[in-house]
Every structure is written in C-alpha cells, then in structure tokens.
Amino acid sequence: MTKPAFLLLIAATLLPAQKTDRAHGRSMVIATGGIVSTSQVLASQAGAQILAQGGSAVDAAIAANAVLGVVEPMMCGIGGDLFVMYRDAKTGQITGLNASGPAPQAMTIEALQAKGLKKMDGTGIHSVTVPGCVRGWEAMHKKYGKLPWNKLFQTAIRLAADGFPIQEMVGRVWDAELVRKDPEGVRVFYPNTHVPAVGEIYKNPDLARAMRLIADQGADAFYKGDVAKAILAKSTRQGGLMAAADLANYQPEWVTPISTTYRGWRVHELPPNGQGLAALSMLNILENFDHASPYSATEFHRKIEAMKLAYADLKYVGDTRVVNVPTAGIISKKYAAERAKQINAETANCAVNPGLPPASSDTTYFSVVDKDGNIASWIQSVSGMWASGVMVDGMGFHLHNRGGGFSFDKTAANALAPGKRPFHTIIPGMMEKGDLHIGFGIMSGANQPLAHAQFASYIADHGMNLQAALEAPRFTKSKATGCDVIIESRVGLDTLRELSSKGHQITIAQPYTARMGRGNAVMHNSKTKVNTASSDPRADGAAIPEPQ
Secondary structure (H helix, E strand, O other): HHHHHHHHHHHHHOOOOOOOOOOOOOOOOOEEOOEEOOOOOOOHHHHHHHHHHHOOOHHHHHHHHHHHHHHHHOOOOOOOOEEEEEEOOOOOOOOEEEOOOOOOOOOHHHHHHHOOOOOOOOOOOOOOOOOOOHHHHHHHHHHHOOOOOOHHHHHHHHHHHEEEEHHHHHHOOOOOOHHHHHHHHHHHHHHHOOOOOOEEEEEOOHHHHHHHHHHHHOOOHOOOOOOHHHHHHHHHOOOOOHHHHHHOOOOOOOEEEEEEOOOOOEEEEOOOOOOOHHHHHEEEEHHHOOOOOOOHHHHHHHHHHHHHHHHHHHHHHHOOOOOOOOOHOOHHHHHHHHHHOOOOOOOOOOOOOOOOOOOOOOOEEEEOOOOOOEEEEEEEOOOOOOOOOOOOOOEEEOOOOHHOOOOOOOOOOOOOHHHHOEEEOOOEEEEEEEEEEEEEEEOOHHHHHHHHHHHHHHHOOOOOOOOHHHHOOEEOOOEEEEOEEEEEHHHHHHHHHHHHHHOOOOEEEEEOOOOHEEEEEEEOOOOEEEEEEEEEOEEEOEEEOOOO
C-alpha cells in the first residue's frame, strides 16, 4: 500500500460521525396520506392510485395483489391462497382472514396410493388444493371495500394485455425447468420459446382474459364460471381429483389473531394452519434474556437457538378444524421460560427436539395503510417457485402446490384428508405499542417466522426505525434440526468467527440476499395521524404514497 493510500485509510477511520450517517440504505416513506408497500414497483403504484381515487386499504391491497400476479407470476396469483390481518382504525380491532383452500373431497391417502404415489408429490396435479385467493379478495372487499369491485382490476388487466418490462429480481428466476414441463407454461411464459430478458416487454393476454372475467363476473367466475371450467378440464386431463363442488363450495374463514407481548410491544399473528405461532414462541423465548448489541455473536446465537426450539414445535400444527393444535400452550410465557433453559450460551444445539406444550384447544407479502390509519397486512402465494407447474390452459396462470406439504402419515398433524387445509408457511404480521401500529411481513417459506421475530427484535430491542429494521442483516434456516445456518455477510467477520466457534455451520450469503425473504412494512401513528412505510432492498419493490 502506498503512503498516500495508507494515510487516506487512516483518515477515513477517524472521520467523526455525522448526523446524516446511517447504517441502512433507504429512507422511510413518510406521508399523511396512504402508502402501499410491495415487492414490485408497478404493484405499489397501482395500489397508491386506488387510494388516491378514494379506495380503502383493502381496495388498494386487492389492486396491488392483482398486479403482483401479473408481474411476479412465479410467486403469487389467482391460483394460490391468501391470508390477511386487518386493523380497523375506528375500533382498533384486528381481524384475520384465512383464505387457504382444502384438499379436494376425493383426495385421500388411499386414492393417491392407488395412483402409485408413496408420498405427496411436491409439484404436479396431485399437489394442487383449492385456490382460496379470489374468494379471499371477495370476502375482504365485501366487508371493507369502498370502490366498485371491477375498478380494482383495471391496471392488472392493462399490464397483462399491453405488457410490462420484466423487473430485475424476478427476471433472474423467470426461466425454470418446472415451467417447461407443461407445454402451456412454455407457450405463455416463453413466447416463441424465448425467455424474456430483464427490461423486455412481456405480455400475458390469457391472464388478462381471466382477470376480465373476475372483474366483470366476480369471484364466481373463478369458482363456478369459465375459469373454474378451465381448472377442472386441466385437472381431469392430468388425472387430478378436483371436482366442480370442491371449487363451488369453497369459502374462506374469518379468524381471531393470536398474540404475545415482547418488550412492551404486542405482536399479532394468525392461528394455525399457518406457522405464525412459531414467531411468537421465538420472541417469548428471547424475552428470557437481556438483548446484546444487534449484530453480535451473542445476539445471533440466542436467536438461532430460539428459532430451533420454536420450529421444533411446528410438528403440532395442522388444520384446527381437524386436529387439536396446542396453540395457547406453545405461545405461553411459562412454556417459553422452560424452553429457554435449553439454550447453552456457548454451544449450538444440533439436535433440538419438540417440547411438550400444555394442551389447549415462495410467496408475496405486502402491506397497505390508508389515510385513516386502516392497515391491511396481506400475504398471498402460489407456494413453491412457479407453484405446481400446472398451467390452466387459456387462462395464463399456474395452480399452486400447497398440497405437496401434506403427509401420508395418518398420525401427523398435517396428514392428508379430504376437505382438510394443509400446513401453511405464509403469515402476515402486526405489532403495536401505544399509538404505533405496524403491519409487516417477510416472505419465503420456512423463513417467515424467524424473519418476523428478527424484525420485531430490531424494533423492540434496538430501537431501529421501520426501514432499518427491514434492511438489517438476518439469518435464515429451514428447519429446527442441524447446526447449519445462512447469515448475510454484513454482520461482520468477528461475529461469524465467534458463531463458528460455538458450533454453528455457517454459509455466508451476499449482503442483501433474497434467501432472507423479501419484506414490507407500514406504520400508522394514531396520535399524529402520520403514516410511515418501508420496502426491502432484497426485492424489486418500493413503498409508494398515494398521489396528493
């Protein structure tokens, strides 16, 4: 190193902190009007335009969700399921909607075994359960919508029909072997066998047709009309077990969110068949320790170990209409205190076992807050990347593969049964303290509860603002067992070395990797009436305020 370069390096280390210095890259979006935060700019824009036209948070969410199904088809769309938490600003009440669909009535373990299956297919027609998304949109709109239903789909229809430029992150995963297994998928997503490049205009006129039918005829178009007929025709051709009654009879369920307190905040999740209780359990376990500095080995070690303990208890989770899930026991403070005793400060546990809780009765997340402070915390998914790989001919979308998670073990909580909803990974979140009300979520399969807990900790333990908490480096891990863990490089080498010395088997990821999930968050201050929002730099999105 030359002397001038050496002196420059020394000078850089001695620069005093400035008021403009910060550890996160983006500013929060702060406005008195509504804000829509999604993983795709075009979707955020569509939702913000609906708010400007007098639409509610739910109207904006449906419009944004419809656009996301067009521009991010490998993640979400009308062929998937939906979960929502909604905060009513007037009453302060938080309501939940479970719009996940069940297995067809003819789908039994014996029926699939007779077709030669030894376990559930992860993709293909036998991984398909009833898609709940569109009925979920309908239920939310009937209860909380302001604008006419058909007005909410106009931007999605236009983008599908006239085209849109492929965005950077989705462009990286547009080409997929699963899509190529279905000639209809090749025809729709690779026109003339060509994979559209980032920035190239892509059109999906078939999806525009399906969206027009839904806009003009309502949800019945999907469950009883032409879209339903196309779904059933495809299922029959591929030997599937879906029947007309499975679609026609489907209705989502209104549910009461579950919650816990953490360092003065109340954190809300939806009850099973989703995995939100694991985020609450993880926070309860962490509350038994004083927090350390945010990116220290001590802090990360505790969070990783708490995650393993919380995830081990997901074995108990299934459809509560069919199995008894000990939800209250799993998220109790007393049970968490007992689980916390199993964390060794110096050694990683590679063989975590489920506890004995007291008995008791790929994906797109986005959030919307309107000018009145109503918050929609909204997550919608086709499950795995590119879903089941089964395209609905002539309609431009894939059917989801959420049923692929069912078990053939009849003693398992998530055992396959007719009319039963499968275990779900997708979870919306909310947290509140005094006048502050946050709707948040971080998508990506098993990653979600641990990402929720890390986000909540960054806010509650370390006083980070909404954007900083969303950007902050995270770890991820797909299951309770093993000492493997993926951590973003920004935590620093000293932390990584110390974690390794404790027995963690670390894979160092890029500074902002989508493996950590892609999050969005909005916050309403009910005292000042000011809204704040943030969007994750790990995605193509943005938080966009309604035009004033």
